[in-house]
Amino acid sequence: MAVDxxxxxxxxxxxxRPSPAAIVVCLGITLAAYxxxxxxxxxFAVTDDGVRDQLLARDCVELGDCHLIGAPTSVRGIHQGAxxxxxxxxxxxxxxxxxxxxxxxxxxxxxxxxxxxLVIWRWLRPSLALPAAVLLLGALSYDAxxxxxxxxxxxxxPDVLTAAALLCYAxxxxxxxxxxxxxxxxxxxNFHVAAFSLVPSLVAAVGLTSRRPWHALLLAVGVLVIxxxxxxxxxxxxxxxxxxxxxxxxFIGAALLVVALSSVWLGPWFxxxxxxxxxxxxxxxxxxxxxxxxxxxxxxxxxxxxxxxLHPVLAPAATVAATLISIPFERVRYTRWIPTAVAAxxxxxxxxLAVLAPRHQVMQAGEQWTLTDAATIAARATRMGWSYDQLPxxxxxxxxxxxxxxxxxxAPPAFAAxxxxxxxxxxxxxxxxxxxxxxxTDDVVALEGGDVAVVREIESWLRSxxxxxCRTPLGAAGASVCAPAxxxxxxxxxxxxVSFLMRSxxxxxxxxxxxxxxxxxxxxxxxxxxxSRDMTIADGSPPQxxxxxxxxxxxxxDGALPTTHVVLHSDAGAPxxxxxxxxxxxxxxxxxxxxRRYPPCVLEMQPGDxxxxxxxxx
Amino acid sequence: MSLPRxxxxxxxxxxxxxxxxxxxxxxxxxxxxxxxxxxxLIHFAQTxxxxxxxxxxxxxxxKDRVRxxxxxxxxxxxxxxxxxxxxxxxxxxxxxxxxGQGATASDAARVGKALDEAFEADPFEVALGAVGAYPGxxxxxxxAEAWRDGGARGVFRSLAWCVVTxxxxxxxxxxxxxxxxxxxxxxxxxxxxxx
Numbered sequence: 001m002a003v004d005x006x007x008x009x010x011x012x013x014x015x016x017r018p019s020p021a022a023i024v025v026c027l028g029i030t031l032a033a034y035x036x037x038x039x040x041x042x043x044f045a046v047t048d049d050g051v052r053d054q055l056l057a058r059d060c061v062e063l064g065d066c067h068l069i070g071a072p073t074s075v076r077g078i079h080q081g082a083x084x085x086x087x088x089x090x091x092x093x094x095x096x097x098x099x100x101x102x103x104x105x106x107x108x109x110x111x112x113x114x115x116x117x118l119v120i121w122r123w124l125r126p127s128l129a130l131p132a133a134v135l136l137l138g139a140l141s142y143d144a145x146x147x148x149x150x151x152x153x154x155x156x157x158p159d160v161l162t163a164a165a166l167l168c169y170a171x172x173x174x175x176x177x178x179x180x181x182x183x184x185x186x187x188x189x190n191f192h193v194a195a196f197s198l199v200p201s202l203v204a205a206v207g208l209t210s211r212r213p214w215h216a217l218l219l220a221v222g223v224l225v226i227x228x229x230x231x232x233x234x235x236x237x238x239x240x241x242x243x244x245x246x247x248x249x250x251f252i253g254a255a256l257l258v259v260a261l262s263s264v265w266l267g268p269w270f271x272x273x274x275x276x277x278x279x280x281x282x283x284x285x286x287x288x289x290x291x292x293x294x295x296x297x298x299x300x301x302x303x304x305x306x307x308x309x310l311h312p313v314l315a316p317a318a319t320v321a322a323t324l325i326s327i328p329f330e331r332v333r334y335t336r337w338i339p340t341a342v343a344a345x346x347x348x349x350x351x352x353l354a355v356l357a358p359r360h361q362v363m364q365a366g367e368q369w370t371l372t373d374a375a376t377i378a379a380r381a382t383r384m385g386w387s388y389d390q391l392p393x394x395x396x397x398x399x400x401x402x403x404x405x406x407x408x409x410x411a412p413p414a415f416a417a418x419x420x421x422x423x424x425x426x427x428x429x430x431x432x433x434x435x436x437x438x439x440x441t442d443d444v445v446a447l448e449g450g451d452v453a454v455v456r457e458i459e460s461w462l463r464s465x466x467x468x469x470c471r472t473p474l475g476a477a478g479a480s481v482c483a484p485a486x487x488x489x490x491x492x493x494x495x496x497x498v499s500f501l502m503r504s505x506x507x508x509x510x511x512x513x514x515x516x517x518x519x520x521x522x523x524x525x526x527x528x529x530x531x532s533r534d535m536t537i538a539d540g541s542p543p544q545x546x547x548x549x550x551x552x553x554x555x556x557x558d559g560a561l562p563t564t565h566v567v568l569h570s571d572a573g574a575p576x577x578x579x580x581x582x583x584x585x586x587x588x589x590x591x592x593x594x595x596r597r598y599p600p601c602v603l604e605m606q607p608g609d610x611x612x613x614x615x616x617x618x
Numbered sequence: 619m620s621l622p623r624x625x626x627x628x629x630x631x632x633x634x635x636x637x638x639x640x641x642x643x644x645x646x647x648x649x650x651x652x653x654x655x656x657x658x659l660i661h662f663a664q665t666x667x668x669x670x671x672x673x674x675x676x677x678x679x680x681k682d683r684v685r686x687x688x689x690x691x692x693x694x695x696x697x698x699x700x701x702x703x704x705x706x707x708x709x710x711x712x713x714x715x716x717x718g719q720g721a722t723a724s725d726a727a728r729v730g731k732a733l734d735e736a737f738e739a740d741p742f743e744v745a746l747g748a749v750g751a752y753p754g755x756x757x758x759x760x761x762a763e764a765w766r767d768g769g770a771r772g773v774f775r776s777l778a779w780c781v782v783t784x785x786x787x788x789x790x791x792x793x794x795x796x797x798x799x800x801x802x803x804x805x806x807x808x809x810x811x812x813x
Contacts, residue, residue, distance in 0.1 A: 023809060066790040068782060086794045093791060115808055122812050161801070164808055171813060180804045187797065231793055234782035 022121040022129070029130070030114030032351035033137050037106045039354035041147035043448075044098040046369050046406035049150045054098060054409045057088035062413065068234035070151065073193055074303065077242030080151045081190030081232030087154070098371055098409075102147050105154045109140050112160035116315050119164040123171055124279060124319070127336060130343035131322035132315075136160075137350070139314050142307060151192045155311045158188035162198055163286055163315040170209045170282040171275060175219070178206065182220040186227025188312070190235075195312045199224075200259050200289040205282060207263025208270040217260060286316035369399060373447045374406030377427055380445050380455045382412065386425055392508075393464035393485070393599075397427035399540040400601035422526070424460040424604070428611050429453050454611060460604055461533050461568070462578070463524040467599060469509040470520040474583065483509040509597050515585020521599040522579050527555055529573030532607050537564045537580065539600035545589035547600040551579035567607060578602070647682045652741035656684075659729075659736045663688065668728050682742065684713070688725060696721035698729055702742050712740045739771060 044050065052071060060066035066089065070080030091101045113133050121129035136156075140146065146153050161184035169177035185202055188195035202220060210216035228236055243249040263270075270281065290313045297303045310317075322339070329335040381391070388411035397403050432452050443455045465485055472480035485508040527533070537547050548562035554576025558567040570576070580600055583589060605612040656677045662668050663675035668688065676687040684700035697718030700710075709715045709730030717726050764776035785793075 026809075060787055060790055064787050066785050066787055068784060082790075083797065086790055086797070089787070089790055090794045090798075093787070111805070115805065118809055119811070158801075161804055161808070165804065168808070168811055176807060177811075180807060183800055184804060187801065227797075231797065234784070237778065237782050 019122075022118055022126070026114045026117040026121065026129070026133075029117045029133050029347055030110045032347045032354075033113040033133075034106055034110035035354040036137065036350040037109055037141065037146065038103075039350075039357070040141050041102070041106065042144055044102055044147055044149055044371050045144075046371055046374060046402050046409075047148055047150075048405060050148050051405050051409045053085060053088055053150060056085045057092050058409075060085070060089045061092045068232055069238060070190075070232065070235060075193070075297075075301070077238070077246065078193055079235045079238050080193060081228065081235045083187055083190035083231045084151050084154070084192075086231065088149070098149060101149055105146050105149065108154045108157040109146055112157045112315070113137050113140070115164055116160055116318065119167065120319060120322075123167060127330070127340050128319065128322050128326060129340075130347070131326060131339045132319045134343040134346050135318040135321055136314055137347075139310070139318065145308050152194075152308045152311060155188065155192040155195065156314055158184050158191055159195055159198070159312045160315045162188050162195070162202075166198075166202065166205050166286065167279070167282050170205050170278060173209055173211070175216070178210075178216060178220055179223050181205075182223035183227050186224040186231075190228060190232050192311065193239075194290075194309045197290040197293040197312050198286070200256060201286045203256055203259050204263040204285045207260050208267050208281070208285075210267070211271075213260075213264045213267060283316050283320050287313050287320070369403045369406050370448050371406055371409060373453070374403060375410040376445050376447060377403065377453060377455060378407045378411045380443060381407070381425055384425070384443070384455070384457065387411070391425060394424045394460075395427065396424050396458070396460075396538075396603055397601060398429065398538040398603070400538070401596060401598050402540065403427060421463075421465075422459050423457050424462070425455070426458050426603070427453050427455050428603075430611070458604065459528070461525045461527045461570075462602060462604060463526055464599055466524050467508075468522040469511060469597070469599075470522070471511045471513045472518045472520065473513045474516040474518060474586075481511050481513055483511055485509065508599070511597075515590075516583060517585055518581055519584045520579060520581040522577055523599065523602070525555060525568075525570075525576040525578055527568070527570030527573055527576060529570060532567060532569045534567050534605040534607055534609070534612055535565070535578065536603045536605075537600055538603045541582075541600070542589075545582060545584065547580050547582045549578060550581050551577070553577040553579075648679050648684065648741055652679070652737075655733075655737040655741055659686070659732055662732045662736070668732055686729060688721065688729070694720060696725050698726060700733075710734055712737055712742065 049071065056067060056071075067082050067085060070082050070085055072079050087104070088101055091097075091104060094100075096104075113136050116136055117129045117133040120132050140156060162181055165177045165180040165184055168174070169181055181202060185195065185198055188198065202224075203217065206216045206220055207213045240249070243252065270278065273281070294305060294309070298305050326339045329338050378388070388408055391404055391407065395404050395407075429447065429451050430453070432446075432450050444452050445455060447453050467485050468482055469485065470480050470482040535549065537549065539547050541547065546564065548564055549566050550562040552561065552566065552568060554570075554574050556569040556571070558569070568576075568578075580602070656679070660675050660677060663672050666672070668675070671690055672688050673691050674689040676689065678685040678687075682702055686698040686700060688696040688698070690696070698721050699716040699718050700713040701716070703710070703712055703714050709726055710733040713730070713733055715726045715730055717723060761773055761776060764772040766772075
């Protein structure tokens, strides 16, 4: 953060007029960044968290059930704020879709990059602006979080606003930047709680910068709290309650008080420092609390660390990194232009690449369902007379739970339609070049990526809605616990007024035993006399967590058990039972991967069904 | 130290505005904090304070419903179902008691008295749910009603309900528009800023 290093240029800077060239260049950077982010980010994928947020927004827009609290975080008892959901609500209310929300998120991220570029250009040094912007763009391109449409997706935007306004405040002492910092921080914590690490930065910067620090602190805290209360007071109450209950609140309060007292004490010294040193100081103040917080979270709390948590420090880190990279070039007059030229070339190249090259595809056809696929299949199912609420237990496909969750995000509100209890809806994804054999026999719909899906009704042997779920501890400790399948929200609460969220994540039991344990589903069979069925487990679990058919009762099975594929024969049509199980909570298959409380997908075919081989081989 | 005037006034006005509107509260539920009260009830049963004919009690809690099974000396059971109080019957301060299989009105009266002794405060709390809060059908009592029902504690609880009451679409959109305007203003100020 070298500011006017080697020059007595503070007075020169103070007289400098805002340069329109900076705005033009940084607007160009914003556009190039948007083009690149749109290019590298995949379409919105079906994930539990992403769909949950869409459903919360649907609850608000379509049912009027809005929220003042967001989703629970991975830190027990702590919740996100509601501002992220409010953004999705606004997009939906304006007639937008998930694609619109993705464009808004990418636009906000691009704007963050442009803002960082401009603030550094104006407040630090023009030669650092483009290198810092390109580094921030690189960091925001690292993973696909932006298009997952979850809390951290757009979190970098309020974080960059916070860091930029805080830098302006620390270098100018003007109150408007303090108000902006506090507002942006209230928004940032709302979007993702990791931004709470910027609170000590704000406290320290105020204490160091202001000539009336307690007055300024009260103003900042007031603006921050009002911003948070207006949007997410239920989250504030819940988080406050949780922190107080765990005894962490006094510790946090004491730590903030120590930061405030020490920074107020150091304030007069800090205010006498040259401008460039103050800029370095603010950079460190923005980075340090995050580092300490990360150490506490990972070492003390045993929490995992993901790169997605880095968003509060992306802007200061990019600026510090750009400064460090630029230092060797800045020493020689003739090489000063090199970092900026390289950054400008990079932006140009990325923009050209984004326009000319084909878009990034991360979806592996046949493995993951996109929301577009789910919408296509939902529309076809609706035309066939199926409502979403009839699909739990009766949807057969690969990764059936993911498809079910995806359909829940796009399906129309529930309606009551009668459906024979033996009928299941089967969705089989096949390659377009193999679909000719099925034309005229089944309903075929086109999917993203060139595949097609056969959507058809079948007469099923499976009575999954009457299954028995069990968990049995491995080893000596504890007895097994079992429960029948819980009715879905629509069945138990009346279809008309069940929220989208409540109906859409089928959790059919709430059994809990200490890990490791064996997870079992006993699914009743009602076969037809003289018929056979080819049963294949088609779950998307990783190999070490794979389900197996371990027992068959009442019907004849070909081949040895356990297996993932078996052919069953019924001579007299007597009722039977299919038992599937797997070990969970083991080192190779941790409970995180098995937290879902829904039976694995079982694909059911009549022997000789041409779709059997096609679906199996895809 | 002098307090800055407008932030203090703004904070006070916001708090008053948020808490003075009549609205509908969250679902109320029994949390783990109520466990102690029910343990006291079981202890009353085991020590004969629910009557000489009662030897023990089983308690099952599901969200805002409680199933109490009184076990007699001869092994017979009497079932009582508790819900949050909405009636004016004076069997218990915080619960409505429904007489179930094998139980009589006198069992309900005895258990009601014991519940008043076991619970010094209203055990029902706002349920935030797995993904936040859901709108319930409970109306937030006015401050006067809250004072009549529970004095200062009742008023505090009423204010807490008021704070976490889910808003409607209108409120959400208004807040979002205000946030968008404030964010846009911040951007304009930053993009137009200079040292």
